[in-house]
Amino acid sequence: MSQPGIQISDLSVEFAGGDADPVTAVSGVSQEIDAHRFVSIVGPSGCGKSTLLNVVAGLQQPTAGSIMIDGKPVTGPDRRIGLVFQEDSTLPWKTTTDNVAFGMRILGVAKRDQQRRAQEMIDLVGLQGFEQSYPAMLSGGMRQRVALARTLAQQPSVLLMDEPFAALDQQTRILLGAEVRRIWRQTKQTVLFVTHDLSEAILMSQQVWVMSYRPGRIIDVIDVDLPDDRDASVVSTPAFNELQNRIWSTLQQEAMRGFVAESTAA
Ligand SMILES: Nc1ncnc2c1ncn2[C@@H]1O[C@H](COP(=O)(O)OP(=O)(O)OP(=O)(O)O)[C@@H](O)[C@H]1O
Structure with missing residues (x-):
């Protein structure tokens, strides 16, 4: 049902x-x-x-x-509720991994789980190999993938x-x-x-x-x-x-x- x-x-x-x-x-x-x-x-x-x-x-x-x-x-x-907007919401001074983990940090997820879940979401959105890249090194589409991964990592x-x-x-x-x-x-x-x-x-x-x-x-x-x-x-x-x-x-x-x-x- x-x-x-x-x-x-x-x-x-x-x-x-x-x-x-x-x-x-x-x-x-x-x-x-x-x-x-x-x-x-x-x-x-x-x-x-x-x-x-x-x-x-x-x-x-x-x-x-x-x-x-x-x-x-x-x-x-x-x-x-997880949100993804049009605007680029990545933080320019953080790497992909840290951007993805950021929302979980705010929610108080344990550090060990943050790293594991961030990597899972990076793999899911197809950003393997870009974990240590900063947003300026990524295309607009890749930055939106980072934003999506960050939102999904919060498990809404x-x-x-x-x-x-x-x-x-x-x-x-x-x-x-x-x-x-x-x-x-x-x-x-x-x-x-x-x-x-x-x-x-x-x-x-x-x-x-x-x-x-x-x-x-x-x-x-x-x-x-x-x-x-x-x-x-x-x-x-x-x-x-x-x-x-x-x-x-x-x-x-x-x-x-x-x-x-x-x-x-x-
Ligand atoms: N905070 C606000 N104060 C006053 N009017 C607002 C406010 N937010 C939206 N509006 C008005 O409400 C109407 C609907 O706006 P909304 O942004 O929801 O439309 P939309 O369909 O998302 O538009 P678009 O496709 O152009 O993004 C518009 O006339 C807009 O000017």
Whole structure:
């Protein structure tokens, strides 16, 4: 029987607008992700994807509604939750091993276990041989692997990722996307992944949620019925294209609505 992973109940987030009108970034979202499943959110720019993720992460308080993880409420930052963001979060003065161990040190993991687990995660993300390298000696994609290894080393049950590959070129994004999927098949965290990129969402996920332009609601939920052991080559298959067209037909209307609203407001 499936277990609850992330439960989002009737969630709304409104930002006070100062002199301007308040902004409703997220409105009445209720969705569930069973434990160990991988879900992506796509939506037009500014629709509230990051806001939704930040609330799930406990970094932003909702105006209404609630979040449960593994059946227990989220009330603030929480060690059950691992985060990977777009920004390079590696510490430039630390080696790969020390960067990966850093989060465990903060959590008070015993030093011996830190070293062992750091090496396991370095192997998992494919950075063997770069243990003593500093971030400046690594590519952008490798630095994101370090960030992922650090987060995974903290053994969260839920992994939240907000456009982690946005700063990378398209080829690296696709390859790293396939890599993250391979890693997830081993670690089996419950994953919520935010991206603008449809290909990335389909390549990686078991389900894709499409968010509307503001106020952000989930307007479509698509199951990704592609082989479980797929790799980056799946992007050139007819089944992949069909899914892409199906999602794009919904997303296109929302992107256009956003474009018109932003142009009118400018
Ligand atoms: N702290 C804040 N204060 C006021 N408004 C905010 C705040 N954070 C986000 N917003 C507004 O809420 C809306 C949703 O923002 P959010 O960053 O969640 O969208 P997004 O879908 O992640 O955007 P993008 O795809 O461009 O990253 C936007 O209009 C944004 O300006």
